Amino acid sequence: MNASATSGLGPPPPGTPAARRRRGLREWAVDLALFLFAVLFGLLEVVLRVEAATVPEHPEWLFALDQLVGVLGCAALWLRRRFPVQLAVALILLSTFSELVAGALLVSMFTVAVHRPPPVTWRIFPLSLGATVIYVVLRPEPDLPAFVTMLFGLAVQGAAVGWGLYVHHRRRLLWSLQDRAERAETEARLRAEQARHHAREEIAREIHDVLGHRLSLLSVHAGALEYRPDASAEDVARAATVIRESAHRALQDLREVIGVLRAPVGELPQPTLADLPALVAESRRAGMAVELRREPPGPVSDAAGRTTYRIVQEALTNARKHAPGAAVEVAVTGGPGEGLTVEVRNTPPDPAAGTSVPPSAGQGLAGLAERVALAGGRLSRGPTPEGGWLLTAWLPWPP
CATH class of the missing domain: 3.30.565.10 (Histidine kinase-like ATPase, C-terminal domain)
Structure with missing residues (x-):
């Protein structure tokens, strides 16, 4: 299952790396639901035609062709994620004479509105309305005025496109908020790493500045004793006193520097x-x-x-x-x-x-x-x- 499925946001915007991942369980469930909707919509049209006894008004081959086109249109919906625009255009052309492909057409229009930028949707939508006008001219309903059929087609297709645009913008908003949250988390992590890096540098500087000074005194006086083995007892005692004092102060400084690990540097006594x-x-x-x-x-x-x-x-x-x-x-x-x-x-x-x-x-x-x-x-x-x-x-x- 991909990240978009587990996050509950649906497929990410096209063009993003996440959009090129395989479909997850949620996407398969949505695809199946829309496929079944298109099939039931077509079956409903068939039932209405049969019950109204209007089938004989048209050639039998046209009704058979209409059913075949409806089946192929519904089957083609499984390609709607890969070729949404191409599928919508093909179904619009078929809808000029086939009414059983209407369910598949609504699903394809919804898909374009969800997965493609709004300008693409607004170029496809007028084509579908034009196909409705052509259908009304080629296959008018005997019991309904032409403008009623066209208004019904406009309402149904407008609802599908409007719902798709709503899902599109909501999904964009959610992905934008998620992206901002991830960026904020990354920036916070980088700031924390920088703060730790600065703290380590501060500790290193304090250790070098403080202990380096003390230990250099120890080294100088110890080296002097080694360099002058004939030094008088007074010189040796004086050097030993300096070594002892320097060692004692080095231990005190070390305790203060170690305090950096337990308290902010600003709370430690600093020289002026x-x-x-x-x-x-x-x-x-x-x-x-x-x-x-x-x-x-x-x-x-x-x-x-x-x-x-x-x-x-x-x-x-x-x-x-x-x-x-x-x-x-x-x-x-x-x-x-x-x-x-x-x-x-x-x-x-x-x-x-x-x-x-x-x-x-x-x-x-x-x-x-x-x-x-x-x-x-x-x-x-x-x-x-x-x-x-x-x-x-x-x-x-x-x-």
Whole structure:
């Protein structure tokens, strides 16, 4: 059974993929009912002719031909779904002299109205009315005036066509509503998938930005202990303290990031521009030479402050991993209307401070560029003439 049968809407509009499927149980039942209607209509005409004793007024061969045409017309109704227009035209031509094909003609007119666009129906309908006029002229009823017969034919055929047009428009409406519902369901599913994708990206950025910074501190100090086996007990204790504090904070940050899986990101504590001094101080305690210059004349939005913090955090992490012993300068400048500019510049690495570089997936700057783009800003990075590295970002700051 096809989808149109199970949905209860009947056959879909012509030209759609569903319209080319095989007929289902519902369609077979409708075809059988219409076939039986045409047969009973023809039998009724025969009975009326016999009871009225009007058969002798016409040649016997004409009555026999009329019955044969009626049988063939009813049998041809099983092709009405494949050739509705051709069948209707053929039955209209036969109805000019045969009255027993009238039932099949009504079914074919109904089929055209249901399965073909209304303009096609309005071109076929006048032909059937013309065939009625020709029939009245060729085979007039002795007991009825000609105009009564024509009005009866107009009423019956108009009812069949009107019913077919009603079914056609109702079916179009139902299929349109079903199509809209399917489209709305698809769009809702796509939006849900996009929301999950954005949530995963947000989680990945938070994990990289937060844990990458903490773990880079651990790696730098652990590498320093390995690189300097002759370090004094005081240096070892200081490095161990930094490692322990960094590990503790990394666990705290990890708990907050995992909270993204249980609560919206907006409900989690997020860093702001006011947290930059603490970030720089933490890097200084890890042994980095960092200078902070912050000159914004007023408070910025939470989104801009959070993005600025992540930019500086990622730049310090990269400098720690790829330029050990380098001096880093952080500058945050700008104002309302002109935007917020963030520059992080580091000098070339110090060969004497060689430490093991932690493995990197290379996704930090890509994620940072996405974060800046989402905020409506721009990001650029590249080497400096002195052999260092410069990362520059611009964020919008409404006046």
